[in-house]
Amino acid sequence: MRSRLRCRRSIGPRHSLVASPEEAPGDLKGLPEELMRRLPAVSSEKELREAAAEVVQAALQLVDHRHLIKDLDRIWPTTRACQQMGSAEVLTLTSALKQALACQIRDLESGCLPRRKVLALFNFIAELCWANYVSPSEHSIHSAMRLLLDTAFSGVGINDPAAWYVEACAYFLAKVGEIMALNPLEVFNVLDPLSARVGCLARNLPRRTQHFVWVLLRRRHRLWRGALYLSVSQSYWQDRARSRLVFMAHSKGDPRSCALAAVPRPACESIMNFVCERCPLDAVEVTWTIPEEPEMPATDDWLADFVSSMPASPKAREGSECSEATSPLSPIADE
Known part of the structure; x- marks a missing residue:
């Protein structure tokens, strides 16, 4: 088997690591x-x-x-x-x-940032990694992801931030995984364990969060091909149109024939907020464009199969330990 230790990369302030990712529209x-x-x-x-x-x-x-x-x-x-003041640096x-x-x-x-800013922060860090302003190996980045996943593990099914944190970590790994894959040590210590952990956590989270994890696993399987980016979901604009209809019915409708026209304005605004998220950036989802790539399966069988194929160690299932040789995510596992 060809040694993967020859796949080394240099890290410098403006060094080009690999080919630039495919451009996304926008x-x-x-x-x-x-x-x-x-x-x-x-x-x-x-x-x-x-x-x-x-x-x-x-x-x-x-x-x-x-x-x-x-x-x-x-x-x-x-x-x-x-x-720098008081320093030679x-x-x-x-x-x-x-x-x-x-x-x-x-x-x-x-816990001070809303979902849109959590995703924006990790997308910005990922783009800085591609431009080589920062390295994917930064200790602060890895520590933050592990802490977020620890928080999600303790709060799954209880609050929204659990889903936000899994989405952000899955998106970041899908975005910079191609860079990490050049370093077997990063694959062993970061990419495999964190990918395994987001897969386990996604079982109890909403389908939008599961889609982030599905994109990570499928993109790695397809050797990081295709353009990956964040975009406002089409469903948001459909819900926004419905929300505007509620507003129009309340403002212009006849109370004798339209029940919404008789509803107090605060109640009407609550209905609108339930129908549609207030800000388009709150409805951001991951988009992966690649030829002949199927849609995410309608059932969660793919996620159950992935979790069942993980190493039996409880620590590995929590994402703190995952061998590169035995990980279902590693390319050499199929050789």
């Missing part, structure tokens, strides 16, 4: 113009830290970060490094972004 937004002007003009550590924090905050408002990354690439060569745009992301990860661990 109307993209980038950095605000004000930030585009400020970043090349920073002259102190404080200004650079503040600008990097604003870049991360701008990223949390977006679903797709490809244009934002291209904007960063354009200004990266002209953004000056700054001497130099603060660069790359290190400032890492520190700003670490702050957001701490907020994430404390």
Whole structure:
């Protein structure tokens, strides 16, 4: 068998790891113009830290970060490094972004972020990994994912964040798995265990969450082919149209013939919120475009089969231990 230890990769501030992922469609937004002007003009550590924090905050408002990354690439060569106060170290745009992301990860661990921002944060980190601003091997990223899955494990079926955390981890692994696959140690320590764990946790979670896990497993099986991105689901726009009909019936309807016209406005707004999520970004789902790829099965048999084929160790089923040689996710398991 050919040794997989020859599959090594270098990590540098702007080193190209593998071929760029396939482009996804979309109307993209980038950095605000004000930030585009400020970043090349920073002259102190404080200004650079503040600008990097604003870049991360701008990223949390977006679903797709490809244009934002291209904007960063354009200004990266002209953004000056700054001497850190009380230290001989130099603060660069790359290190400032890492520190700003670490702050957001701490907020994430404390449960302060809604679903749309949880997914936006991990999508942004994944795009930064592809552009090599950060590495998928960052300890803070792995620690955050393990903590989120621990939280989901203790709260499955109780609250929505359990589903959000599994979705974010599954999406991140599906997005950067191609990079991790080049390093057998990352496959052994990160990709396999976390993939196994999200598969186990998805059994008790909503179907939208299971779709994130299905995309991760199928994309790995298809050797990371196809374009992967986040998009607002079509069902949201259908529900939004129904919600507008409720509003129109309440505002324009005749109370003698339309029951909604006689309903008090607060009650009508509650009905609208039940029919449709308030913000389009709350209805974000994962989209994977690949030729001849079937839809997610209507039943959960695929998930049950995956869980049953996992190693028998309870620790492996919880995702803290999973051998590369025995994992059903590893390509060498089929050889």
